Amino acid sequence: VLELIVISTLNGVLYGMLLFLMASGLTVIFSMLGVLNFAHASFYMLGAFFGFEISRWFGFWPALLVSPLLAGLIGAAVERYGLRRVHKNGHVAELLYTFGLAFVIEVVVEIIWGKSPVDYRVPRLLDFPAFTIFSTNYPAFKMFMLLVSVAIFLALLIALKKTRVGLIVQAALTHPHMVGHLGHNVDRIFMMVFGVGTALAAVAGVIAGPALQTQSNMAELLGPILFVVVVVGGLGSLRGAFIASLLIGLVQTFAVSMNGSLASIFGPLGLGNTQPLLADIWNVTIAQIAPIIPYLLMVVILLFRPMGLFGTRES
Amino acid sequence: MSDLSKVAAPPLSISSNKVCFHGSWIAAAIALLALPYIFSSGGSLTTFSLIGISIIFSLSYNILLGQTGMLSFGHAVYYGLGGFAAIHGMNLIATFKLPVPLPLVPLIGGISGLFFAAIFGWVPTRRSRTAFAMISLGVAELVASSSLILRSFFGGEAGISANRTKLLPVFGWNFGPEVQIYYLVAFWTLLSAIAMYALTRTPFGRMCNAVRDNPERVQFVGYDPHVIRFLAFCFAGFFAGIAGALAAINFEIANAAYLGAAQSGVVLFATYIGGVGYFIGPIIGAIFVTYLSLALSDLTTVWQLYFGLFFIAVVMFAPGGITGLLMKHRPLVRAGTMFTVLRAYLVALVPTLTMIAGLILGIEIVVQHTINAGEDPHTKAFGVHFNAASPLIWLLATALVIGGFVVARAAWRWVAKAWDEALNTAREKGFHA
Numbered sequence: 001v002l003e004l005i006v007i008s009t010l011n012g013v014l015y016g017m018l019l020f021l022m023a024s025g026l027t028v029i030f031s032m033l034g035v036l037n038f039a040h041a042s043f044y045m046l047g048a049f050f051g052f053e054i055s056r057w058f059g060f061w062p063a064l065l066v067s068p069l070l071a072g073l074i075g076a077a078v079e080r081y082g083l084r085r086v087h088k089n090g091h092v093a094e095l096l097y098t099f100g101l102a103f104v105i106e107v108v109v110e111i112i113w114g115k116s117p118v119d120y121r122v123p124r125l126l127d128f129p130a131f132t133i134f135s136t137n138y139p140a141f142k143m144f145m146l147l148v149s150v151a152i153f154l155a156l157l158i159a160l161k162k163t164r165v166g167l168i169v170q171a172a173l174t175h176p177h178m179v180g181h182l183g184h185n186v187d188r189i190f191m192m193v194f195g196v197g198t199a200l201a202a203v204a205g206v207i208a209g210p211a212l213q214t215q216s217n218m219a220e221l222l223g224p225i226l227f228v229v230v231v232v233g234g235l236g237s238l239r240g241a242f243i244a245s246l247l248i249g250l251v252q253t254f255a256v257s258m259n260g261s262l263a264s265i266f267g268p269l270g271l272g273n274t275q276p277l278l279a280d281i282w283n284v285t286i287a288q289i290a291p292i293i294p295y296l297l298m299v300v301i302l303l304f305r306p307m308g309l310f311g312t313r314e315s
Numbered sequence: 316m317s318d319l320s321k322v323a324a325p326p327l328s329i330s331s332n333k334v335c336f337h338g339s340w341i342a343a344a345i346a347l348l349a350l351p352y353i354f355s356s357g358g359s360l361t362t363f364s365l366i367g368i369s370i371i372f373s374l375s376y377n378i379l380l381g382q383t384g385m386l387s388f389g390h391a392v393y394y395g396l397g398g399f400a401a402i403h404g405m406n407l408i409a410t411f412k413l414p415v416p417l418p419l420v421p422l423i424g425g426i427s428g429l430f431f432a433a434i435f436g437w438v439p440t441r442r443s444r445t446a447f448a449m450i451s452l453g454v455a456e457l458v459a460s461s462s463l464i465l466r467s468f469f470g471g472e473a474g475i476s477a478n479r480t481k482l483l484p485v486f487g488w489n490f491g492p493e494v495q496i497y498y499l500v501a502f503w504t505l506l507s508a509i510a511m512y513a514l515t516r517t518p519f520g521r522m523c524n525a526v527r528d529n530p531e532r533v534q535f536v537g538y539d540p541h542v543i544r545f546l547a548f549c550f551a552g553f554f555a556g557i558a559g560a561l562a563a564i565n566f567e568i569a570n571a572a573y574l575g576a577a578q579s580g581v582v583l584f585a586t587y588i589g590g591v592g593y594f595i596g597p598i599i600g601a602i603f604v605t606y607l608s609l610a611l612s613d614l615t616t617v618w619q620l621y622f623g624l625f626f627i628a629v630v631m632f633a634p635g636g637i638t639g640l641l642m643k644h645r646p647l648v649r650a651g652t653m654f655t656v657l658r659a660y661l662v663a664l665v666p667t668l669t670m671i672a673g674l675i676l677g678i679e680i681v682v683q684h685t686i687n688a689g690e691d692p693h694t695k696a697f698g699v700h701f702n703a704a705s706p707l708i709w710l711l712a713t714a715l716v717i718g719g720f721v722v723a724r725a726a727w728r729w730v731a732k733a734w735d736e737a738l739n740t741a742r743e744k745g746f747h748a
Contacts, residue, residue, distance in 0.1 A: 030445075036445045036448070036449065082627075082631070085631055086630060086631055086634075089630070089631075089634035090634070091444060091445065092380075092384075092386050093630050093634045095386060095445065095448060096386075096583075096587060096626075096630050097627060097630045097631065099388075099580075099583070100623055100626045100627040100630055101627065103580065103619075103623040103626070104620065104623040104624060104627065107617065107619045107620045107623055108620065111617055111620065111681065111682055111685055111686060112681075112685050114685075114686075220576070224452055224453060224456045224576075227449040227452055227453065228449075228453050230449070231446060231449045231450055231453065235445065235446055235449075284464055288464060289464060291460050292456075292457050292460040292461055292464075294453075295453045295454065295456050295457035295460070296457065298450070298453045299438055299453070299454065299457070302438050302441070302450065303438055306441045306442060
């Protein structure tokens with residue numbers, strides 16, 4: 001049991017940090033532009049596929065650098081030539097624009113790489129067990145993933161809190177007009193932030209691709225969970241996004257590794273159910289409902305805190 | 316949101332307009348009655364039934380998006396649950412030989428849609444705008460994933476089927492033939508459309524518009540925006556349930572795809588492309604999108620890509636949808652200045668179509684090289700044959716796109732000028748939008 005707890009905690013923190021890599025970009029973009037980028041998970045997917053394609057030709061390390069750059073450039077272009085144009089049509093149009101974009105990106109990825117998973121492998125340099133706890137080998141690549149996401153998290157924190165650029169970005173979050181009056185090009189800041197945000201999502205894609213599955217439905221699978229994270233954390237709150245990412249990462253990882261069901265807990269009491277619908281609920285294991293746990297968590301938290309954990313204003 | 320949908324329900328005016336208004340419903344009824352006599356083939360009847368279902372579904376969605384300003388990413392949940400309820404209802408009626416005829420089954424779907432909307436709607440409707448959209452998405456995922464767990468109700472991957480002919484016949488109709496189903500769908504489409512139109516005229520409908528435009532003021536007047544959003548959500552769920560039940564009756568099966576994200580996306584596409592600002596918008600959108608998806612899938616393998624690009628184009632260039640675009644020209648037509656604009660449109664259309672043709676050609680070449688890699692490069696899309704391997708075709712596609720883009724940009728500037736002039740003349744004559 002201890003083994004299970006240690007491994008699940010490690011995996012949960014890892015998954016949570018990956019979620020935060022994406023949720024942080026999403027949150028900063030949302031607070032600045034007022035748009036929840038529906039296509040954010042699609043940039044994660046693009047990152048993974050670019051990573052796969054580049055590492056096929058040049059190896060994993062160039063891919064880790066170039067793929068986020070490419071995705072970030074695409075993201076900046078999307079902001080410059082798409083979103084900025086749609087902005088005057090209102091918030092719904094902006095959200096729908098990114099929704100359409102997510103749809104198109106998925107179809108394009110399907111056209112180019114097909115629907116089945118591609119063979120995106122862990123680089124040979126990192127393909128060994130890092131350490132062994134209780135007879136379980138923990139792969140080095142997972143440690144590398146954890147390291148990268150923590151490093152980026154720290155870099156982001158320092159960049160936002162300590163550097164001049166970070167200060168301008170923070171100021172532009174709340175008072176874009178004032179920042180504009182002070183002589184900063186707010187439009188360009190927005191474009192850069194959008195580009196950096198999508199690049200972060202792409203980093204997550206490059207490092208998650210080999211560990212998870214690189215497939216054309218990966219955006220569709222992850223996207224809704226990502227939105228659950230930002231809603232649960234409170235829209236526009238970085239701290240909330242961080243806590244919610246870890247929370248959902250841990251909860252889901254632990255749920256996957258548990259096999260209990262209502263029947264196995266209360267079974268000895270002899271409350272067997274013959275009614276088929278109840279029997280379904282009775283016999284389902286926690287591992288089986290793991291995919292819906294984030295959504296259940298969202299509903300429960302929003303029942304008590306409609307603004308999310310750290311949300312402040314109605315947006 | 317206010318700029319999107321200003322005139323969702325203009326006030327009823329003078330009696331001559333009233334005649335015109337009632338006349339249009341009667342004309343719609345006659346058209347629905349006559350359609351099977353004009354197009355009597357089974358295929359077109361099926362298409363009409365699908366369009367009718369889509370119309371109800373899109374109109375119900377517009378109660379949320381257009382009337383109340385709520386962007387939902389999970390409306391298919393109530394459509395799907397309505398469908399499942401209808402299938403289970405039909406099976407129960409058939410087993411116990413209950414005296415319920417098939418035409419009443421959509422009501423079962425509607426009531427279950429209402430029931431589930433009331434359960435799932437309370438939490439999301441606390442918030443508006445982006446937060447509502449995200450929460451509706453989460454709830455939709457919750458239900459869609461649960462449908463794969465609760466196998467006895469949802470039937471797992473395969474779904475659950477029923478036999479619609481096992482129910483009581485009505486006036487000798489057993490609803491086996493396609494034409495009888497068509498009339499059933501047409502009847503419910505007309506009834507639901509009238510009901511939903513009537514809903515926009517009630518004080519409640521007006522409060523929905525108010526919540527959309529300025530929720531704070533609604534609070535000052537003494538209403539709770541949350542309750543109004545919740546009620547609108549329930550109404551939308553009710554009509555979505557009717558649409559889902561009709562779909563279940565049409566296909567005699569309900570499966571998890573009914574309440575999935577794709578279905579929610581389709582209704583969003585249809586409603587928005589049609590135009591959320593006018594009552595008729597979703598109707599036009601439903602007809603257009605259903606027809607387009609059927610027609611495009613015959614023409615090319617990557618029709619979804621064109622569909623998505625078209626949607627993005629609508630969001631970028633015509634946020635009012637098709638009806639919004641048409642209605643913008645009303646003052647010009649009235650003032651008689653439409654001609655100059657129309658001429659400008661025709662001129663601009665040539666380079667624009669050239670550019671689009673180049674884009675399509677480029678996409679089809681890429682498709683030929685990726686999806687059909689290793690096959691004969693001589694291919695055919697949209698009925699045109701070409702050789703995807705020749706460098707000439709690449710050159711042609713690039714030239715068409717770049718040339719078309721440069722000329723089109725200049726041409727559309729000219730259109731904008733012509734438009735401004737025409738609109739100014741119209742305004743001087745006293746015709747406002």
